[in-house]
Amino acid sequence: MAVSTMDRTKPLVGRQSLPLLALSTLISTILLVAMGSIVRVTGYGLGCPDWPLCYGRVIPPALTGAWMEFTHRLIGAATSLQIVLLGVLAWRRYRNRPWIFRPAVAAVGLLVIQAVLGGLHVIFEIPPLTGWIHTALAMLIVGLVAIPLAHASPALPAIRGRGEEASPSRAFVAWVSGTAVATYLLLLTGSYVTRSGASLACPSFPLCGVPVENSLTLIQMLHRYVAFGVAFLALVLVAWLVIGQTDRRLVRLAYGLGALLLVQ
Incomplete structure (x- = not known):
């Protein structure tokens, strides 16, 4: 009887995993966008003058600007991992549901482009056009992550x-x-x-x-x-x-x- 209960629980856990992951990813993505805005407004966009390291180090020096930008990058890393996991989960379990599968996979593709733009943003000392495109893609990713959450709710x-x-x-x-x-x-x-x-x-x-x-x-x-x-x-x-x-x-x-x- 206990085995039967566990078997009935597994599909339920599977159904709940995508909404929970999508919600966590959406919150993390919004937090990342907010942190990016703070970094830009405070003028700390070049707090770390190189990429992906900061002043050539894994752990940045004790400078306010460096840690502001480094925190932005840490949130970005955590968010990126969640976006990839969301895409993998959608690929494995929801290929028959296009309103979940397509946005989740598209978000992974935009994430790759976003990472490249983020590096160029720092290496070339924040060209205005690159920064604007960076913001535009970030908001697109927010929307793409929100769609699977809505359809899996x-x-x-x-x-x-x-x-x-x-x-x-x-x-x-x-x-x-x-x-x-x-x-x-x-x-x-x-x-x-x-x-x-x-x-x-x-x-x-x-x-x-x-x-x-x-x-x-x-x-x-x-x-x-x-x-x-x-x-x-x-x-x-x-x-x-x-x-x-x-x-x-x-x-x-x-x-x-x-x-x-x-x-x-």
Whole structure:
């Protein structure tokens, strides 16, 4: 009888391993992006002037900048390992589920490109374009890791089990996709604003406050226009979820999205 119980437990453990690994990978990836932003904003991007070592050493010297960048690299190593494990798990067990398999494997491919760009970023003393692409790829990896987590979530079968009424319409899927793409563009324009020095190009809000006639004010206002568009798309999405969905988890997600929008 005990053997039978163990046999029934193994599939359950297998089903739980991907959501847990995907969640851990997503959290780690977001932490890595946040740490990378801190390193960039504080000016410690060259805290370690070489790569993959730091000042030619495995353990960096007792310098603030060196340890900031070294911590960023340590988080990157831990995150990379998790992304690879997620890709291997998806390859072995979920090749018949494309919304889990393809994003997980694609994340591994982007990880390789990201590692090469990270090295070039340091070796060539952080060219602005390379750094911007580095940020763009990082956010793509965040999205790719989030997709398997969403499709492997235990909540998904429960929502789908409600029948056709719970199935999202094409219009809803298109709106969510458009919001995701617009949010990605917002992140890219925001990154370009900080890298180009246009953060304070417009002294007032929501209008610029000065004539928009140079590159810095144009960059700043472009970012604001994209932000206004994302705010509109997100607010409609929140209302859509609250009014049209009865699943409490989706409603809580909608309220959380609205709260994040207000904070941002």
